[in-house]
Amino acid sequence: MVASISNETYAIGLARAFGGAVLFAFPLLMTMEMWDLASSIQPVRLALFLAVSLPFLLGLSYYSGFRETFGWLDDALDALASLAVGFIAAFVLLVLFGVVTPDDSLYEAAAKTALQGVPAAIGALLARRQLRGGEKGGPDDPEEEIERREGYLSQLFLMLAGALFVAFNVAPTEEVSLIAFQSSSWLTLALLGVSIVALHAIVYTVGFAGQEAHENPLQAALHYTVPGYAIALAASLYVLWTFGRTDGVPPGDVLRLGVVLAFPGALGAAAARLLV
Numbered sequence: 532m533v534a535s536i537s538n539e540t541y542a543i544g545l546a547r548a549f550g551g552a553v554l555f556a557f558p559l560l561m562t563m564e565m566w567d568l569a570s571s572i573q574p575v576r577l578a579l580f581l582a583v584s585l586p587f588l589l590g591l592s593y594y595s596g597f598r599e600t601f602g603w604l605d606d607a608l609d610a611l612a613s614l615a616v617g618f619i620a621a622f623v624l625l626v627l628f629g630v631v632t633p634d635d636s637l638y639e640a641a642a643k644t645a646l647q648g649v650p651a652a653i654g655a656l657l658a659r660r661q662l663r664g665g666e667k668g669g670p671d672d673p674e675e676e677i678e679r680r681e682g683y684l685s686q687l688f689l690m691l692a693g694a695l696f697v698a699f700n701v702a703p704t705e706e707v708s709l710i711a712f713q714s715s716s717w718l719t720l721a722l723l724g725v726s727i728v729a730l731h732a733i734v735y736t737v738g739f740a741g742q743e744a745h746e747n748p749l750q751a752a753l754h755y756t757v758p759g760y761a762i763a764l765a766a767s768l769y770v771l772w773t774f775g776r777t778d779g780v781p782p783g784d785v786l787r788l789g790v791v792l793a794f795p796g797a798l799g800a801a802a803a804r805l806l807v
Contacts, residue, residue: 548613548655552620555654555696560624560647564703568774569642577642580773584649587695588613590688591656609656617652618644650699657696686803687758693803694763694796695770701795702770711787723790726797730763731756733801763796764789 559565588610593603622644625631631640701707714722734755768789771777777785 544658545612545616547658548616549620551658552613552617552651552655553624555657556617556621556647556651557624558700559650559703560621560628560630562703564705564774565646566630566643568703569646570639571775572642572646572773574638576773576775577645580649581645584614584652585610587692588652588656591653591692594685594689594692595657613652613655614648616655617650618648620655621647621651653692653696653699683754686755687762689803690759690762690800691766693799693801694766694793695799696803697799698763698767698770698792698796702767702774702776702792707771707788707791708776711784711791714787714791719787719790722794726763726790726794727756727760730759730797730801733798734759759800760793760797763800764793767792767796 589606592606592610592613622631625643625647631643635643711719731752735751768777768785771785771788771792776788780788
């Protein structure tokens with residue numbers, strides 16, 4: 532009886548994971564720039580993208596998986612399951628959209644699936660938080676999961692996840708480059724300032740764990756706002772590099788691109804406790 536209930540619960544979690552994968556990935560699945568990227572991305576860069584995604588997905592499974600887990604083995608299995616869900620969902624939809632066709636080479640089909648599959652896997656792991664409305668007989672988050680999120684390093688990881696959650700959907704578009712190259716240095720600095728202020732305001736509104744220990748606003752900003760923006764900027768630059776947006780671009784313009792993408796990334800980092 533216990534095994535039956537456990538299997539049923541896992542099946543529900545898996546179905547929810549597919550829903551989260553589709554919900555999170557469909558903007559990318561229907562973005563032409565992502566289709567074209569698969570034919571130009573370097574194999575080494577794609578391999579690194581997949582390698583980096585594995586520990587990141589493991590961390591997401593630990594903090595916010597598509598089901599409640601009870602140990603690192605559970606988290607590792609769910610991270611792999613989410614990757615499988617993401618790849619399956621991405622491949623099926625790309626075939627239905629006519630993006631992956633029999634004329635594609637094996638590498639091109641695999642690259643298209645992998646580039647879309649990793650963001651879909653993130654959506655799969657976030658499905659429990661994004662798609663449920665609270666479980667009967669208990670709070671929205673199990674007590675053990677809440678405790679996992681309380682530490683300072685945990686908060687920084689959640690900020691990273693929130694930044695990537697948003698940045699993935701914006702980075703492939705041409706508009707990021709257009710905004711960056713039509714902005715003056717002063718406008719770029721102003722956008723950086725607005726991003727930091729918005730991040731700080733949202734962090735205080737959401738109420739990150741540990742904030743109450745920092746009665747001094749400056750101290751709180753140094754502990755959460757500044758590291759949070761640095762994380763969002765670094766995540767934005769990495770995603771832009773992975774998607775080939777920084778190739779052949781002068782360092783100053785690369786930084787400008789990063790600041791533009793870090794604006795939505797910072798909002799994602801700030802709202803991490805809601806998104807992730």
